[in-house]
Amino acid sequence: MTKKQIVSIEDLLDALGEYMGDDDIAEVKRAYEYAKLHHTGQFRRSGEPYILHPVQVAGILVDIGLDATTIIGALLHDVVEDTDISLQQLTDDFGPDVAMLVDGVTKLGKIKYKSKKEELAENHRKMIIAMAEDVRVILIKLADRLHNMRTLQHMPKEKQVQKAEETLEIFAPLAHRMGISTIKWELEDISLRYINPQQYYKIVSMMKQKRTEREALVTSVITEVNGVLEEVHIDADVNGRPKHIYSIYNKMFKHKKEFNEIYDLMAVRIIVDSIRDCYAVLGIIHTQYKPMPGRFKDYIAMPKPNMYQSLHTTVIGPKGEPLEVQIRTKDMHFIAEFGIAAHWAYKEGKNVSTNGFDEKIAHLREILELQKDTTDAEEFMESLKVDFFSD
Ligand code: GDP
Known part of the structure; x- marks a missing residue:
């Protein structure tokens, strides 16, 4: 995408103005003020106020044109994990849909990862199914990871390589399976830059x-x-x-x-x-x-x-x-x-006819369903001893 990256709440609201109604935008603003208040005094490794992280995660999803619930979920994705707000409080303040998304993202963040290559494919599959409950949880998680990868320069070297490997093994393939190629490609390119900088820069110079x-x-x-x-x-x-x-x-x-x-x-x-x-x-x-x-x-x-x-x-x-x-x-x-994310995107101005689209989404969900275990999502999330999502 050639669009300018969304870095501030002003950019975010500008971009939203292009496709969202005033009532929804007011809700997004309320979520921003709420997240900002509760993350007060917290900072990213870069030294920036923490609130810039959820704003930029939401920005990645605004670029895809996603719906208000997802954008609000993205703005609030760390409040239950990192602030005093309980899930019940969040439900009271923003309703069950937003709370469900935040809860899903929080749960993903708690999974602990044993780095064993042969287990990856299996874990991978299970996660996708767990998330298929509401795919928007994965969309927020992917945007969260993309922003963390974009700001990886602030991490210690060892952590950079570990995150980049995890991203290549889990998150980029996940984005691919969901057809979100814009995120997949960016995740892959950033990961390679940290995992194999020599080859990365060699290709860049050959291309030049x-x-x-x-x-x-x-x-x-x-x-x-x-x-x-x-x-x-x-x-x-x-x-x-x-x-x-x-x-x-x-x-x-x-x-x-x-x-x-x-x-x-x-x-x-x-x-x-x-x-x-x-x-x-x-x-x-x-x-x-x-x-x-x-x-x-x-x-x-x-x-x-x-x-x-x-x-x-x-x-x-x-x-x-x-x-x-x-x-x-x-x-x-x-x-x-945008793959499956297109389902939640506002279609106005995108020149996308909805003709046949819902069937395509239903088909993709069926494929995900077919891979489903007998265990329910909650159960195997608990049983998984992996941590690819902890940041
Ligand atoms: P093939 O050998 O023609 O099937 O294609 P490749 O797998 O070598 O892919 C060539 C190019 O097609 C890629 O660089 C992408 O631009 C595009 N492409 C292939 N598969 C996909 C896909 O699943 N999603 C998207 N967005 N592009 C794809």
Whole structure:
């Protein structure tokens, strides 16, 4: 996202003004004043007043356009854990929904983690199911972790690496499963910077080296594609796609690829109005540029379990270089970025039709449900002896 990060309550209220009604905003303000009052005298490691943490956690969720209950839950997420406020008091003051979210986040924070790699996948699965009770608990927890990762420079070195590893093992995959790619990518890139700074900065510098050349190439493809689409009267947004350091790292070091073998360094994304247009554009792209064999994927006909939909193809670009192309509708793009979080997002102004969306969410929840144990959430939360959530 290219938006300016929300750092203060003023930024937060400004951003809310774009999509929330006055009554809801008044409630958010009340939650802010309440959190500020009760966190008085508490400070972050950075030396900043503590209240800036919940404000910035809420800000991450405001960027996604989430509902008032989630934003209020985010502002209040530490009051039961870190102040004199009881859960009952919070219920009296803000109602059962907000209290339930805060309680969920607090419980997650109490789980103790035994660092045993083989247990991770299992714990992971169980957590997701526990949280499926109300996915907004996970959204707040993910935003909480993202803000803690953004401010990790204030932690001692050892703690930085431990948090970064935990984030890569648990939180980024969790964000991926829920389809919230914006959070997933940022979590991965920050983690890599602490876990393997050498490789991280090596990739950054390699990306810089040919950036001008690559950008010129992408721009010429965008102009060319726009021209062809105009001729056939297809409305489309054609953009260069942002690159993520961690995914390049993965391809280079896990899949043993050379830097110049990585296709998605050069990538464009084409966003259109309808599924029909997606396939029409695919045909046009394949006519204009030669497709590379075995590189076409139809995630529209066969969506990923996290609801991701798109057409992927890699073609030979104008200078003979591989060019990755993604084609999707606006709705698909919204879900590709925010996944399950889109369910609680205000849809106005997002160009997302609700058509079929609820079924997609229901489907994702079904997948989560299928993985469910016989134990209920509460029981196994107690039985888990892991601590990936303690901050
Ligand atoms: P494939 O080999 O074509 O299936 O694709 P990769 O797994 O190599 O992913 C290529 C690119 O597609 C990624 O860098 C993302 O931009 C996009 N992509 C793939 N899977 C997802 C997903 O689940 N969510 C989102 N938002 N993007 C995805």
